[in-house]
Ligand code: SF4
């Protein structure tokens with residue numbers, strides 16, 4: 001049965017941080033979390049969104065002319081979109097000569113995506129790479145994802161799934177049967193702080209990680225390490241203790257140091273990027289995180 005097509009907001013070639021070898025990473029739109037530091041704010045919504053970059057705008061007014069709904073207005077500060085009137089049709093983006101206006105989110109069929117994936121097979125074969133399904137949250141599109149994973153599996157393409165772990169346990173276990181590797185995010189062990197900074201409780205995520213570990217699938221735990229948020233000894237000790245006690249093969253851990261490359265993305269969506277409580281962790285803290293894991297018999301590293 002053909003599954004409903006989710007929206008994809010990016011397809012990244014030659015990725016080297018999303019699993020082994022050279023990878024093609026496919027980013028789904030839609031996420032049940034809203035992490036304050038999110039590097040992909042365009043991934044949160046399931047819907048197509050209009051992005052506007054003021055610095056690229058040459059003030060030509062082509063977008064205003066193209067809009068049939070009088071939703072696109074040119075003022076002194078650049079383009080303003082009337083959200084009530086905007087139908088997110090994309091005509092303004094098509095008309096824009098400078099890519100100041102773009103649309104984020106496009107649907108693809110499984111066949112279309114497989115066409116794109118198959119072109120990368122020579123790179124996968126040479127490098128031991130494959131395809132990584134990321135987001136957003138791929139678990140929000142499980143039936144479609146399963147079709148894709150199955151199609152990749154038929155061609156012996158290595159398949160990784162990058163997840164927040166926040167989804168139905170039955171979906172996660174079904175996906176584990178079709179995936180070769182999970183990149184599983186762990187952020188904060190304290191439930192209240194997890195809710196405060198991501199919008200959701202972490203109990204489902206921790207339960208799902210246990211369930212996933214039981215399947216025996218290869219898991220790499222990914223920890224976005226953020227000074228002032230989760231780089232304290234208590235959080236890291238709790239995390240290492242939890243991971244060391246998981247059933248099945250021992251996951252590895254990767255600490256991904258916080259960076260603020262997303263700060264330019266938020267204004268494009270008309271949003272504010274508030275990371276005032278967060279900072280890049282120092283090398284000592286990164287080393288401490290790796291050492292704490294080693295004390296628990298875990299293999300950890302810095303970077304993806
Ligand atoms: S997306 Fe369509 S409706 Fe919205 S501002 Fe652009 S042209 Fe107008």
Ligand code: SF4
Pocket residue numbers: 056057058059060061062063064074079095096097098099100101
């Ligand atoms: S078409 Fe593009 S460059 Fe021209 S006014 Fe609109 S956003 Fe600016």
